[in-house]
Amino acid sequence: xxxxxxxxxxxxxxxxxxxxxxxxxxxxxxxxxxxxxxxxxxxxxxxxxxxxxxxxxxxxxxxxxxxxxxxxxxxxxxxxxxxxxxxxxxxxxxxxxxxxxxxxxxxxxxxxxxxxxxxxxxxxxxxxxxxxxxxxxxxxxxxxxxxxxxxxxxxxxxxxxxxxxxxx
Numbered sequence: 374x375x376x377x378x379x380x381x382x383x384x385x386x387x388x389x390x391x392x393x394x395x396x397x398x399x400x401x402x403x404x405x406x407x408x409x410x411x412x413x414x415x416x417x418x419x420x421x422x423x424x425x426x427x428x429x430x431x432x433x434x435x436x437x438x439x440x441x442x443x444x445x446x447x448x449x450x451x452x453x454x455x456x457x458x459x460x461x462x463x464x465x466x467x468x469x470x471x472x473x474x475x476x477x478x479x480x481x482x483x484x485x486x487x488x489x490x491x492x493x494x495x496x497x498x499x500x501x502x503x504x505x506x507x508x509x510x511x512x513x514x515x516x517x518x519x520x521x522x523x524x525x526x527x528x529x530x531x532x533x534x535x536x537x538x539x540x541x
Contacts, residue, residue: 381433
């Protein structure tokens with residue numbers, strides 16, 4: 374099984390939404406409903422707009438296994454509206470998700486390694502990401518296992534989040 378990563382674009386919006394929808398289903402099957410809710414991204418107009426706007430503002434990447442979209446992320450030079458910019462050049466990982474069919478196969482790690490390479494290629498030294506900090510902090514732990522360091526916790530309503538960074 375080889376993971377290939379290719380540059381995405383607007384034409385990939387259905388594939389990106391498909392991966393995000395699959396991730397919601399996977400999370401919900403494990404009782405994790407607070408992270409991305411219980412309704413598919415593609416069924417929520419506000420979520421679809423967020424994905425469209427994020428993809429338009431950044432560089433979407435698609436991880437594929439045997440030509441099938443297995444994961445996605447979009448890299449932007451700034452965070453989402455709920456996180457303060459770093460005050461220095463940065464690359465921000467947004468909408469990182471793995472399709473449920475490929476969970477546990479290193480898709481997320483491959484995308485994060487690609488984010489690191491892209492950050493270096495752009496001659497930027499700060500790579501940041503934020504994530505859901507609930508469910509016992511399992512996602513925070515995952516990013517730490519990928520070499521990120523916790524910085525600032527935050528909340529959006531009752532949604533607990535954590536910003537993490539990697540200095541390159």
